[in-house]
Amino acid sequence: MNDAKEILKKSKLRPTIQRVAIVDYIIEKHKVHITAAKLIKYLKNKKINISLATIYNNLNELADKGILKKFYVNNDKMWFDTNLQDHYHFYDPEKDELIDINKNEISFSKSPKIPNGKVKGSINIIINLKNKN
Amino acid sequence: MNDAKEILKKSKLRPTIQRVAIVDYIIEKHKVHITAAKLIKYLKNKKINISLATIYNNLNELADKGILKKFYVNNDKMWFDTNLQDHYHFYDPEKDELIDINKNEISFSKSPKIPNGKVKGSINIIINLKNKN
DNA sequence: TAGATTATTAGAATCATTCTAAACTAGAAA
DNA sequence: TTTCTAGTTTAGAATGATTCTAATAATCTA
Structure with a gap:
């Protein structure tokens, strides 16, 4: 089982294709500042089918589980940070x-x-x- | 000429009813944190006819002129501050x-x-x- | 007072995010 | 394996703050 699945299992989140892709990205980049828009662009490039709603759902869930930190910069947009x-x-x-x-x-x-x-x-x-x- | 008109004149802004009302509010409250929504509610209560667009136009203009300071709190909304x-x-x-x-x-x-x-x-x-x- | 300039306005547009409810999928149980 | 159920994903609609548009109105200058 890869690390992403392991992490998701620990947080009681089903390791769907979309979620694994997101967590893989987080692991790969290690320390990174994520925006929904940046993330969907990256995943689409990798030919992973995912909708914006799913990106938001999952980033918010990962933040709830303490795997990401959610915060805002000015009024611009919502950011997620892997640096906890x-x-x-x-x-x-x-x-x-x-x-x-x-x-x-x-x-x-x-x-x-x-x-x-x-x-x-x-x-x-x-x-x-x-x-x- | 009242203080509001004086201030507007200095900033080369025409002292319209709406602008004078906004600047009067700022002067009266002295140190205050303003939100477009809070301000329109206050002015409507005072029976001053003003639209939301005008509120935004003017708060932004006053910020440009250095009479207010514009900033954001989390993602919520735009705030204006009379404390410069x-x-x-x-x-x-x-x-x-x-x-x-x-x-x-x-x-x-x-x-x-x-x-x-x-x-x-x-x-x-x-x-x-x-x-x- | 006229003409030019600047302001105001209603409502449409925008943009990030969330919601909805229908279609789908993973995992548990048999 | 198949079946069932709870959890997921999704497209597209809804939301809410802010800005834009372009028509109307008010103010200023000469």
């Missing part, structure tokens, strides 16, 4: 591309007081990039 | 509400290396809030 560790991103609008910022590349010497009755949830840091002119 | 200083936000998904984090409430002791050929653009920090359980 706490980390942040540079965004290069020119290439529509994200670059990881590992947690150890940023540290805070002062953090803001959380409002009463609330606790900190996920933290989103995006540093937008511009070309040096 | 560098600052960040808490987001309370339950109330669909933003809370400012002033720049002096956060400080970095370590910042990531900017990729070659690029420079830092805007920095987006959103700390999502959850209820204390």
Whole structure:
């Protein structure tokens, strides 16, 4: 059994052709930032029959199972990240591309007081990039 | 001439009824996070005739002129902020509400290396809030 | 006040994402 | 294996925020 099937089995997701293809991609690319549009383009190229709805269904499911991390960059679109560790991103609008910022590349010497009755949830840091002119 | 008209004149924007109403709102609320949907609701309540398209046109124009700051929270929607200083936000998904984090409430002791050929653009920090359980 | 310019508007268009409900498939049980 | 059932996939419709279009209206300048 290949790794993709193994992973899917562990998450109680049936290893359909489409799902295996998606997970294979994730394994192959290892660390990658995925967009539904980018992924369907890649799979169509590989002659794998899959619909956009299935791409979304599966990326969302994989995120629910903790195999991917789902997040947003500006208003643009939904991204999925295979890097599950706490980390942040540079965004290069020119290439529509994200670059990881590992947690150890940023540290805070002062953090803001959380409002009463609330606790900190996920933290989103995006540093937008511009070309040096 | 009222403040709203003054501001619009400085930005070379004609002080139409709709624009004056929007800028009045901004002045009155002083520091506020605006959404097109919230704003149209408020203005309709005040019996001001305005269409959604006009709201968007004007919020975008005011952002272009530097009177508002435009940004996004998750994928949800476009927000406009009257606080023009560098600052960040808490987001309370339950109330669909933003809370400012002033720049002096956060400080970095370590910042990531900017990729070659690029420079830092805007920095987006959103700390999502959850209820204390 | 006229003419030119700029604004507003309703409704259509767009785009990413989700929903729907019908057709299909994998896996369990016999 | 066949059969059954729950889980999947799919095309296309629906959604929701935002932008576009092009017709109408308001403001400004001379």
